[in-house]
Amino acid sequence: MWYFLELLANGALVGLMYSLAALGFVLIYKSAGVPNLAQGTLVMAGAYAVWFFISLGLPLWIAVLIGCVVLFVFGLLVERLLLRHMVGQPVIMVVMLTLGLEILLRGLVPGVLGAAPKPLSIGVGLSPVIIGDVFLNRAYLWGGVLALVLIGLSLAFFRTRLGTKMRAVSDDHVASWAVGLSVERAIGLSWGIAGIAAVGAGTLWGSVQGVDWTLSGLLFPAIAVVILGGLDSIPGVLVGGLLVGILGSVIPGYLDSMVGGSTREVVTSLIILLTILVRPYGIFGREDIERI
């Protein structure tokens, strides 16, 4: 029983950290209408940035702050230099472009900053938090809290006027231009904010599993989260993350010992497959409105 609760609690916390990695994906999909396959490498780049600034001798919080600025600017540049030329092209072109960005960054960033795994300490200590007989990973706990805060902030942002305009842009680019909204600026902003979310996710995941290229593999659970929760829903990111985290923790917790491990990836793939079969737009995803 305690074993189950421990799997459940830690799974939920890991799930929240998946949510954090997936948040940028949703932010971009929500305003640009494009699935960003480079989200995993953005998280990796965020982790590398924070590690790099710490290695220069800066304190953690300044390193995170500078990392946020760097990835925000990087997001703006992606729009300005790449996406702006994709106006009027089919969506598949943009998807391929983000895939290219993923491959480029995954090679380039470790190539320049070093491919060997690097430790990233965020000073929360390794001793677990113990509640009853349940051992909670302290880093996961912080990750869960930060994820909740950032998701809450994103929700609040989309209720502001600027957020309303960005939702309008995601609905219809041409109609947005027609009433004077700058679609380019909205898309650039969404990439910038996704960059900031990636720094948050990168810092936490980097502290858990070290900073190297494997962080870009977070794309896979992140995609499971957004497909399950709905590609453009921020509450969906939260619920999807919790579900993916819990299922990916509880099921392997019992099955791994029987089959020799690695059932977590199987669970994640099954979640993607089943969601697409049963409910293609996810739990909270918007359906295209069609009046009859």
Added chain:
Amino acid sequence: MPKLTLENVEVIYDKVFLAIKGVSLEVEEGGMVALLGANGAGKSTTLKAVSGLLGPERGAVTRGTIRFGDDDLLRMGAPQRVARGIVHVLEGRRVFDHLTPDENLIAAWHGGRSGKFDEIRDRVYEYFPRLRERGRSKAGYLSGGEQQMLAIGRALMTQPKLIMLDEPSLGLSPLLVQDIFAIIREINRKDGLGVLLVEQNAAATLDIVDSAYLIENGQVVMSGRAATLKENPDVQEFYLGGAGRVDYHAVRHYRRRKRWLS
């Protein structure tokens, strides 16, 4: 309101397809002008050239000038043109489906958080009281007529000097068309707002506009005061449903004369 002037505008899509060839037209201050023509004549393309929306369809203005007062519109992006006071109500309404009507209006507002916003939003709700009633449901679930009202109201939120309407009567009942045309006329009279109206529904349109241009195969083939055009026998025959003849000799006649017209 400054005057909108198009001179010899030529638009090419995808670098090969010539959509309009040398269109010239004017909308005077506070004027109400219609652009009439059949499907594919180039009416919508003309409007998109003015509002700067050709880019997403890989079209471009390759010749000619478009001026609004002293401003050369072709040097500006779409948002700057809106800031100068030109707004385009797209064909097929294109409201923001997943936003409420109220949020649709907020999205189109560009000023700060001022009392002016409330004033203009109230005026929109005065013109279209239905929108206030439906304020909480998503715009995608409004009826076609309500969506058209929302599209016009949303455009008014940008505080335009010239509003361009692309087939506002599309898919609406004749009664609703009358209502919407009456409101457009009222906005034009009361606020001194210039109107450029694109329509296929020539009969209803010629009743409310001051002047009109007929466009065919990407060229302006006739223009003048609405009253004069209504009297013109060709216009009567081709655009106003003729004089009620159902004679197949007339069909051949029509074909022959149509060629002469273009």
